[in-house]
Amino acid sequence: MSVRQKRIDPAAVEGDFYHIKDLLTDEERKTLDRVREFMVNEVQPIANDLWIRAESPLQLREEIRALNITGTYADDPSVAPRSYLLTGLIGMEMSRVDPSFATFFGVHGGLGMGSIRECGSPEQKERWLPQMVRWEKIGAFALTEPLVGSGTSRGLTTTARREGGTWVLDGEKKWIGNATFADLVVVWARDEADEQVKGFVVEKGAPGFSADKLEDKISLRGVQNAHIVLDHVRVPEENRLQNANGFRDTARVLKVTRGGVAWSATGCSIGAYEAARAYAVEREQFGRPIGGFQLIQDLISRMLGNITASQAMVARMAALHEQGELNEAQAALAKMFCTSRMRETVAWAREVLGGNGILLEHNVARFFADAEALYSYEGTREMNSLIVGRAATGLSAFV
Template sequence: MTFETLNADFFGFENQLSDQEKQLIVELRAYLDTEVRPIVNGLWARAEFLPPSIVKGLADLGLFGQPWDETKRFDNSAVFRGWVALELARVDASVATLVGVQNGLVMGSIAVAGSPEQRTEWLPKLASGEILGAFGLTEPLSGSDTAQGLRTTATKEGDSWTLNGAKRWIGNGSISDITIIWAKDTADGQVKGFIVPTSTPGYSATVIENKQALRIVQNADIVLENVVVPESNRLQHSKSFRETAAVLRLTRAEVAWAAVGNSIGAYDAAVKYAGERVQFGKTIGSHQLVQDLLAKSLGNITSSIAMVVRVSAMLDEGTQRDEHSSLAKFFTTARMRETVAWCREIFGGNGIVLDYDVIRFFADAEAIYSYEGTREMNTLIVGRSITGTAAFV
């Protein structure tokens, strides 16, 4: 199999990848096209999680644990990891979310805030897909204000901690083997992270029903009632929300990449449909208004690719800051919303039928637009950088 840049990569940014990185992209595309693409519409319609064989297949490709020394297959770049997120999302955003949660939020929490012993114990199990993880930060009454408004508590009692509280919108929360729970220490008021096996007494998770975006992802409400975990399960380097923010900084840029991938999924479907659908005696792709929608969509995608390539390169260089990933996240997700709407418009009435794919990308865009920091919160992070003044309430 030879490497070819995507049609939507109009300026050929993918050519910046190394030969080894390109080869894995080729393998990933082949796997997604043969094993994942044929089943995603059915899973999405039924709100069912991926079969275990698919999770194992993703793990076997080395998608879990790419950045971490204990588990990475080769010395890959942040730009490459972004392209992986894009490739996953252009087939299905739920698949990209699964990998993002496992690889970034869960393994990232342990890699960033865990001790060497914790990294050695947990990262290989997560990388192999032997266990699945979830990331428990958002709460029923605390979303954008988690830095200050976290209500879940952790109380030290001898050599163990007792956790009490609730979490909401936790991806993989009902099927995970462990969940990283962020809680406020009752002694010093600082946020700390804990590795919580989901079999621990007092831990319960309930799938959130009637969700109309990212339907393959099993988001859950989690309740913690006197959940006792040993000190050895506290992330040893988590001393405040700074460590939580460091994890989010790593993953926010990859969400921007997933937004671009979701846009491309809708764009690819629209281009294909425009070449097949005949109206007024010719394909609709030969009509000016359809070409206008496609050209505007490609413009959004191209500008977004340029931004995410650069922001991930800055991560590789060690120069990326919160405001950089925040600008990328809110810009690309806003452009994604425009793009999926224009692409859905090309289908007319057929655009609301799942058989044509585009409605799945259209609906999933709303979730990507909201998670990992809303547009408003990310604009305030950027605004603080511009003006030097924090405008958070």
């Protein structure tokens, strides 16, 4: 074996330069290995095809259920308890292979189930969450509107009006992942009576509810985003999330899922890095692999630096969450930082491949495009920076 071969660190090849995965217990590592095997064997072979056809991997529902990683032990005793670190690394592992799959999974298990878990009554949790754990019902989360994105806390235009034992919802939502096929859509609307944002679970087939797939996306094409119209949709009081009585309750859900996006962004960076590194050691120019040229090695080291810094941040975020100390600003900083570093990393990966970087066959192009959606959703960089800035100065810069 040559000296050069002896110096290759498998963890560096996989983008885990500081061995973050060594923080897991042996049992947790086995779970993560099962997820990796599933992603490599089941998702990776179809990822580009699903991206081209703009389809979600609904055919894998049974296989996903068998992984036993959807939801929490509190949702259903059949779910094995997981640390926040393992949960984050699972999201990272998914995004490392296919950010669209990670988002499809996260919308259901994070935003949809998370809304019910955080804001539902005990009866509502028992009614819906076990079915969602088993993927018998798929969830979606409808907050963003055609004309209201970052300003949802104050500018939500979808309305809810109570009429006896039912609520009437009117309005529109946009960019709602999974909504074209979801069985349960958590719709956030402003109560006309007290002007507070409340959450409602709209079940599939409700009269007046329509969800049309958004066409011609250039990012996360494997996620079915929808434009929703609510035209006098009647929702029974028992479908109103009983502990969602203001936007602060919505923000509790977003705090957790913003952290999840930070993990996914880190995974997207790793996927792009791994594809670029593999290409660099195989592609030859001027009689030698391009990975042996200084400028390529500079890009490789920059990518590893971004990935490692992001991993360190999200691992610490997971520890704070485990201790019950994670706050909104810390989650916002992780989302802001990791998605910004991701954007740099996927661009450098595309640069390593030159013209081949825009071809799906080398995978980098998919990570490059998908990064744009991860960068924008769950709060733009600018909005998250204002959350962090408010925490740092004690002064709000929100309009």
